[in-house]
Amino acid sequence: MIFPRTLFKTAFTSGYRYNSTLVVAEHSGDALSKITLNAIAAANKLGSDISVLVTGSNVKKIAEETSKVNGVKKVIVADDPKLKDQLPECVADVIVAAHKQNNYGSIIAGASSFSRGIIPRVGGILDVSPISEITEIHSNDTFTRPMYAGNAMAKIKSKAPVKLITVRGAAFEAASNTGGSGAIEDAPKVEIKEHGATFVSKEIVKSDRPELTSAKIVVSGGRGFKSKENFELVYKFADALNAGVGASRAAVDAGFCPNDLQVGQTGKIVNPSLYICCGISGAIQHVAGMKDSKVIVAINTDKEAPIFQIADYGLVADIFKAIPEFIDEVKNTK
Numbered sequence: 001m002i003f004p005r006t007l008f009k010t011a012f013t014s015g016y017r018y019n020s021t022l023v024v025a026e027h028s029g030d031a032l033s034k035i036t037l038n039a040i041a042a043a044n045k046l047g048s049d050i051s052v053l054v055t056g057s058n059v060k061k062i063a064e065e066t067s068k069v070n071g072v073k074k075v076i077v078a079d080d081p082k083l084k085d086q087l088p089e090c091v092a093d094v095i096v097a098a099h100k101q102n103n104y105g106s107i108i109a110g111a112s113s114f115s116r117g118i119i120p121r122v123g124g125i126l127d128v129s130p131i132s133e134i135t136e137i138h139s140n141d142t143f144t145r146p147m148y149a150g151n152a153m154a155k156i157k158s159k160a161p162v163k164l165i166t167v168r169g170a171a172f173e174a175a176s177n178t179g180g181s182g183a184i185e186d187a188p189k190v191e192i193k194e195h196g197a198t199f200v201s202k203e204i205v206k207s208d209r210p211e212l213t214s215a216k217i218v219v220s221g222g223r224g225f226k227s228k229e230n231f232e233l234v235y236k237f238a239d240a241l242n243a244g245v246g247a248s249r250a251a252v253d254a255g256f257c258p259n260d261l262q263v264g265q266t267g268k269i270v271n272p273s274l275y276i277c278c279g280i281s282g283a284i285q286h287v288a289g290m291k292d293s294k295v296i297v298a299i300n301t302d303k304e305a306p307i308f309q310i311a312d313y314g315l316v317a318d319i320f321k322a323i324p325e326f327i328d329e330v331k332n333t334k
């Protein structure tokens, strides 16, 4: 027999839990990644009681930074030398332990290569289907996500007891990194196992230019540049505009630039105020990564190139002639 008081308590507690959300923080070791602010903004839309999980080694500074983000009620910290490199297997175990303790209604992370390794693992352990790259939240069980390289939008209702979600950064304004005063506490203790994987090394591309996914202006180059040397013109154009640099997969595959610049279905998704495509044809896989940009400009010698169908401003011209003219023009107006 259930006593009314127990019933009330259970109903109250489960209602509370249903609204509670765990956001998995992504950080560089020095700072919180912007995509985590987008994920917190999405969690705010769920109207939830938001906790953020920070994993890593010596992450006190990150935890403090996170506690100041608007809307964050609690920061749960798993600080362990074994979490230094945040291997997805280990982070997934910490998330599962936190969920077992707190029974969240949703677990959210920004859609990035960091979360792509983690959220499906958590799904496997909890036997729940993750919902990837949502762009809209209709209620706490109904979401929109793009399919077929952004050519169709699916509205999904999830019956899962815990919603495992990754959030497309470009679709949610970043939560303010001030105004919050979340309580910081330790994550539940969990033995960090190696799972047969160890971290070996990492190569980071260093650049002083604005980061591609958060830049207000992006200049992107494609196969039209024909060589790595010619691709330097893209960097010059970007520097004149204080812009981030992007590229098509054809440019990356041809070795003109590193693959972290790739924009598209298998690269990064961007939505800057201004996206300038130079020598890019506009294949659907590229367009999937930039079509939500506010203003799109295309420069291409082929007036039939598909990119002109989505460009707000198009210039049928040779990039090797047009870009230097643009750069001079920008310098003259400064």
Ligand SMILES: Cc1cc2nc3c(=O)[nH]c(=O)nc-3n(C[C@H](O)[C@H](O)[C@H](O)COP(=O)(O)OP(=O)(O)OC[C@H]3O[C@@H](n4cnc5c(N)ncnc54)[C@H](O)[C@@H]3O)c2cc1C
Pocket: 221, 222, 223, 224, 225, 247, 248, 249, 250, 251, 262, 263, 264, 265, 266, 267, 268, 278, 279, 280, 281, 282, 283, 284, 285, 286, 289, 299, 300, 301, 302, 305, 317, 318, 319, 320
């Ligand atoms: C599963 C899958 C995933 C993919 N993912 C991605 C992705 O994430 N991102 C991506 O970009 N692609 C992706 N692709 C590849 C995509 O299909 C295209 O092959 C690629 O985007 C083409 O790149 P591009 O426009 O630079 O090259 P091209 O299609 O060769 O276009 C080059 C353009 O440059 C123009 N041009 C040439 N010379 C000049 C000049 N001097 N001045 C001006 N214009 C000039 C030409 O007219 C042409 O339009 C993917 C493909 C597959 C199958």
